[in-house]
Amino acid sequence: MSPRRRDSSSTAAARAGRRAELLATAAEVFASRGYAATTVREVADAAGMLGGSLYYHFDSKEAMVDEILSTFLTDMWAAYDRVTGSGLGARETFHALIAESFRMIDRYRPAVVIYQNESKHLAANPRFTYLAESMRRFREMWLSVLDRGVLDGEFRADLDTGLIYRFIRDTVWVAASWYRSDGPLSADEIARQYIVMVLEGITAD
Amino acid sequence: MSPRRRDSSSTAAARAGRRAELLATAAEVFASRGYAATTVREVADAAGMLGGSLYYHFDSKEAMVDEILSTFLTDMWAAYDRVTGSGLGARETFHALIAESFRMIDRYRPAVVIYQNESKHLAANPRFTYLAESMRRFREMWLSVLDRGVLDGEFRADLDTGLIYRFIRDTVWVAASWYRSDGPLSADEIARQYIVMVLEGITAD
Amino acid sequence: MSPRRRDSSSTAAARAGRRAELLATAAEVFASRGYAATTVREVADAAGMLGGSLYYHFDSKEAMVDEILSTFLTDMWAAYDRVTGSGLGARETFHALIAESFRMIDRYRPAVVIYQNESKHLAANPRFTYLAESMRRFREMWLSVLDRGVLDGEFRADLDTGLIYRFIRDTVWVAASWYRSDGPLSADEIARQYIVMVLEGITAD
Amino acid sequence: MSPRRRDSSSTAAARAGRRAELLATAAEVFASRGYAATTVREVADAAGMLGGSLYYHFDSKEAMVDEILSTFLTDMWAAYDRVTGSGLGARETFHALIAESFRMIDRYRPAVVIYQNESKHLAANPRFTYLAESMRRFREMWLSVLDRGVLDGEFRADLDTGLIYRFIRDTVWVAASWYRSDGPLSADEIARQYIVMVLEGITAD
DNA sequence: AATGAATGAGAATTCATTCAT
DNA sequence: CATGAATGAATTCTCATTCAT
Numbered sequence: 001m002s003p004r005r006r007d008s009s010s011t012a013a014a015r016a017g018r019r020a021e022l023l024a025t026a027a028e029v030f031a032s033r034g035y036a037a038t039t040v041r042e043v044a045d046a047a048g049m050l051g052g053s054l055y056y057h058f059d060s061k062e063a064m065v066d067e068i069l070s071t072f073l074t075d076m077w078a079a080y081d082r083v084t085g086s087g088l089g090a091r092e093t094f095h096a097l098i099a100e101s102f103r104m105i106d107r108y109r110p111a112v113v114i115y116q117n118e119s120k121h122l123a124a125n126p127r128f129t130y131l132a133e134s135m136r137r138f139r140e141m142w143l144s145v146l147d148r149g150v151l152d153g154e155f156r157a158d159l160d161t162g163l164i165y166r167f168i169r170d171t172v173w174v175a176a177s178w179y180r181s182d183g184p185l186s187a188d189e190i191a192r193q194y195i196v197m198v199l200e201g202i203t204a205d
Numbered sequence: 206m207s208p209r210r211r212d213s214s215s216t217a218a219a220r221a222g223r224r225a226e227l228l229a230t231a232a233e234v235f236a237s238r239g240y241a242a243t244t245v246r247e248v249a250d251a252a253g254m255l256g257g258s259l260y261y262h263f264d265s266k267e268a269m270v271d272e273i274l275s276t277f278l279t280d281m282w283a284a285y286d287r288v289t290g291s292g293l294g295a296r297e298t299f300h301a302l303i304a305e306s307f308r309m310i311d312r313y314r315p316a317v318v319i320y321q322n323e324s325k326h327l328a329a330n331p332r333f334t335y336l337a338e339s340m341r342r343f344r345e346m347w348l349s350v351l352d353r354g355v356l357d358g359e360f361r362a363d364l365d366t367g368l369i370y371r372f373i374r375d376t377v378w379v380a381a382s383w384y385r386s387d388g389p390l391s392a393d394e395i396a397r398q399y400i401v402m403v404l405e406g407i408t409a410d
Numbered sequence: 411m412s413p414r415r416r417d418s419s420s421t422a423a424a425r426a427g428r429r430a431e432l433l434a435t436a437a438e439v440f441a442s443r444g445y446a447a448t449t450v451r452e453v454a455d456a457a458g459m460l461g462g463s464l465y466y467h468f469d470s471k472e473a474m475v476d477e478i479l480s481t482f483l484t485d486m487w488a489a490y491d492r493v494t495g496s497g498l499g500a501r502e503t504f505h506a507l508i509a510e511s512f513r514m515i516d517r518y519r520p521a522v523v524i525y526q527n528e529s530k531h532l533a534a535n536p537r538f539t540y541l542a543e544s545m546r547r548f549r550e551m552w553l554s555v556l557d558r559g560v561l562d563g564e565f566r567a568d569l570d571t572g573l574i575y576r577f578i579r580d581t582v583w584v585a586a587s588w589y590r591s592d593g594p595l596s597a598d599e600i601a602r603q604y605i606v607m608v609l610e611g612i613t614a615d
Numbered sequence: 616m617s618p619r620r621r622d623s624s625s626t627a628a629a630r631a632g633r634r635a636e637l638l639a640t641a642a643e644v645f646a647s648r649g650y651a652a653t654t655v656r657e658v659a660d661a662a663g664m665l666g667g668s669l670y671y672h673f674d675s676k677e678a679m680v681d682e683i684l685s686t687f688l689t690d691m692w693a694a695y696d697r698v699t700g701s702g703l704g705a706r707e708t709f710h711a712l713i714a715e716s717f718r719m720i721d722r723y724r725p726a727v728v729i730y731q732n733e734s735k736h737l738a739a740n741p742r743f744t745y746l747a748e749s750m751r752r753f754r755e756m757w758l759s760v761l762d763r764g765v766l767d768g769e770f771r772a773d774l775d776t777g778l779i780y781r782f783i784r785d786t787v788w789v790a791a792s793w794y795r796s797d798g799p800l801s802a803d804e805i806a807r808q809y810i811v812m813v814l815e816g817i818t819a820d
Numbered sequence: 821a822a823t824g825a826a827t828g829a830g831a832a833t834t835c836a837t838t839c840a841t
Numbered sequence: 842c843a844t845g846a847a848t849g850a851a852t853t854c855t856c857a858t859t860c861a862t
Binding site: 033034036037117120121153154155156157158159160163164166167170171174175177178185190193194196197198199200201202203204 | 238239241242322325326358359360361362363364365368369371372375376379380382383390395398399401402403404405406407408409
C-alpha cells in the first residue's frame with residue numbers, strides 16, 4: 001500500500017516520483033475542470049493535502065501546467081521526430097504519425113486535453129512561448145507530409161492542403177476528451193479506424 | 206426612463222438592439238479569452254463602459270453566456286429540424302446538416318467557439334441543463350442519420366458508427382476557431398471540401 | 411460631517427482628494443507599524459473600508475508606498491533645488507538646507523519616517539530605483555556644500571567631510587520619528603537648535 | 616560527531632558555539648533585510664541548512680532576535696555601567712560613553728542595526744519589554760550626564776537638553792548602518808571625530 | 821543534527837456584484 | 842443609462858512552525 005517501498009524515501013528518485021504523482025493528479029483536475037476554473041485548493045484536495053502544501057513542490061499553479069505540458073510535448077516530439085526521420089513515404093508517414101498521436105493520447109490523456117483546451121490562452125504568456133513554437137512545428141510537419149503525398153499522387157490534389165492540415169490538427173487530439181484506456185476500443189483500434197476514415201472516407205464503395 | 210414618450214416600440218427595439226450589441230461584444234471576448242478567464246470588466250471595457258454598468262443590462266456574467274448560447278442553439282435547432290424534417294435520404298441529410306453547421310459558424314462564430322470550449326464545464330450548472338439536452342439530441346440526430354446510411358448501404362458498415370459520430374461531433378465546430386468570414390475560403394467552400402473529405406477521404410483514386 | 415461638500419463628488423479634484431486622503435492614512439500606518447509588517451487590511455481598517463476596496467484606488471500595496479515616497483521626494487527636491495540654485499555661500503546654504511529639511515518633516519512626517527526606515531530595503535526593487543538616485547543626489551549636494559565650506563574657511567578642515575556628510579545624512583531626518591506638530595518645540599525652533607549644535611557644538615565657551 | 620561520550624563539556628561548548636554561529640548569521644540577515652521582511656528560510660539558507668532545521672536550535676524566529684538583542688544589550692549596559700560608576704566628570708563621561716558606543720558598533724554591528732530599526736516595533740510585544748526599559752535607562756543616563764554638564768558650566772545652557780539627548784540618541788548608533796570594520800576609518804577614529812563634532816561643532820574658529 | 825514533507829493561519833490580490841448618485 | 846465607490850467572498854501564494862525519519 002505504502003507508495004514508497006522499493007526505492008528509499010530519501011532518494012532523488014522518490015522525490016521525482018512524488019512530483020510526478022502530484023502532476024498526474026493536477027493534470028487530471030485541470031483537464032476535467034479547465035485550468036482557469038480550477039483552484040489550487042481543488043488540486044490539493046485531489047492530492048490529499050492542503051492548498052499551501054503544493055507550494056513546497058511547485059512554485060505556482062502556472063509552474064504545474066508548464067511542467068505537465070512540456071513533459072508531454074518533449075515526449076511527443078521525440079516520437080514524431082523518430083517517425084519523420086525514418087525515411088518513410090507520405091502515406092506511411094501519415095499512418096505512423098496518426099498512430100503515434102493516439103499512443104500519446106493513451107499515455108498522456110489529461111495533458112492532451114489541457115493542451116487542446118488551454119494552449120491558445122496560455123500561449124499569450126511569455127512562459128509558454130514553446131507552445132506557439134510547437135504549433136508551428138506541427139503545422140510544418142503535417143504540411144510537408146501532405147504536400148509530398150499530393151506530389152507523389154498518393155493524396156488527392158483537389159483539396160486545399162491547408163484545409164486538410166487544419167482538419168487533421170483539429171481532430172487528431174479530440175479523442176482525448178472521451179477516450180478511456182479501459183473502454184471498448186483500444187487506442188490502436190481507434191487509430192486504425194481514424195486512419196481509414198480520413199484516408200478513404202465513410203462512403204461505401 | 207423618464208423621457209420616453211410616443212415611440213415606445215422603437216425605444217424597446219433600440220433597447221433590444223443595444224442588448225444584442227453588448228452580447229455580441231461579450232461573445233467576442235468570451236470566445237477569445239475563455240469564459241472563466243474573462244472578467245466582467247474586460248467585457249465592459251470592450252463595450253466602452255464601466256464594469257458595474259453592465260448590470261443595468263444583465264443580471265450576471267452567467268446570464269450573458271446563457272443568452273449568447275441559447276440564442277445560438279435555438280437558431281441552430283430550428284435549422285437542423287428543418288433539415289431532418291424534410292424527408293431526405295441519409296447522404297443528402299448528411300450533406301445538408303454539415304452545410305447548415307458551417308452556415309452557423311459563419312453567423313455565430315464566437316457563440317460556437319464558446320459552445321465548444323465551455324459547454325462541458327457549464328453543463329454542470331443547473332442553469333445550463335439545456336446544453337446537456339442539446340448534446341443528447343445532437344447525438345441522437347447523427348446516430349440516426351449514420352445508422353440509416355449504413356442500413357441503406359450508403360455508408361461503410363465496417364466502421365463503428367459511434368466512433369464516426371464522435372468524429373463528426375468533434376470536428377464539425379472546430380472551424381469556428383480559425384474561420385474568418387473575410388478569409389480566402391467561403392463557409393460554403395469549406396463545407397464542400399469538408400464533406401468530400403469525410404465522405405470520400407483524402408486518398409487519390 | 412460629510413467629507414465631500416464643497417467640491418462636487420464627481421470632479422477629478424474630489425477624486426484626487428480621496429486618493430490623497432487614503433495615501434495620508436496609509437503613510438501614517440506604514441510609518442507607525444513599518445511597511446513590511448503592515449497588512450493591507452490594517453491600512454483599509456484605518457481608512458474605514460474593507461481590504462479589497464483599496465484596490466479600486468491603487469494597484470498594490472507597493473503602488474501606495476511608491477506614490478507616498480515619490481510625492482514627498484518630488485517636493486523635497488524642488489525645495490532643495492531652490493536653495494542650491496540661489497547662489498548662497500556655504501554657511502547660508504547649510505542653514506537653508508537644514509531649515510528646508512525640518513519644514514519637510516513638518517509637512518511630510520509619515521513619508522519621511524517611511525523614507526528613513528524602508529528606503530534601503532525598497533531600493534533593491536526596480537520600481538524604486540529613484541530612491542537610490544535620490545540618495546546619490548543628496549550625497550552630492552551635501553558634499554559639495556561641505557567641500558566649498560572647507561575651501562572658504564567656513565568649516566573646519568580637520569574633520570573628514572565624508573564623515574560629516576554621513577553624520578548629517580543620518581541625523582537630518584531623525585526628528586521625524588518623534589516630532590509632533592503640536593509639541594512644545596516648533597519645527598523652526600528645532601531646526602535652529604540643530605543648526606547651532608552642528609555648527610558650534612554643545613560645549614560652552 | 617555521533618559517538619559523543621566522555622567530553623560532555625566540550626560538547627556543550629561546541630553546542631553553544633554552533634548556537635552563537637547561527638545567531639551571528641541570523642543577525643546579519645535580519646540586519647540587512649529587516650526582521651519582518653526576513654523569512655526563516657532565508658536565515659536557514661545563509662546558515663546552510665533547511666528552514667525546519669533551525670527549530671532544533673531555537674524555539675522561534677522571535678527567540679532568535681530576542682537572544683541577539685538581549686546578548687548585545689547585556690554587554691552594552693555592563694560597559695555603560697562601568698563608565699557611569701567610575702566617578703568621571705560630565706565631559707569625560709560623555710567622551711567615554713560615546714567611545715563605548717562605537718566599540719559596541721564595532722563588536723555587535725548587526726545587532727545594533729536591528730536594535731535601531733526594529734526596537735520600536737518589537738517593544739509592543741510583551742516578550743520585549745526589556746527594550747522599552749533599556750530605552751528608558753538610556754534616556755535617564757544621558758539626561759543626567761547632560762544636566763550635570765550644564766550645571767557644571769561644561770555644556771551650553773541655551774540649548775534644550777531634551778533636544779540634545781534626542782540628537783545623541785538618534786545619532787549614536789547610526790554609524791552601524793555603514794560601518795565596516797575593514798573600512799578606512801577605525802571605530803576609535805570615528806568616535807573621536809564624532810565627539811569633536813558634537814562638542815565643538817563643524818565651524819572653523 | 822538535519823531533512824523532507826507537510827500544516828494552517830493569514831497575507832495580497834482579484835472579481836462578480838451592489839447601489840447611491 | 843452610466844459612473845464611481847465600495848463590498849465580500851474567493852483565490853493564489855507565503856511562511857512560521859511541526860514532526861516523523
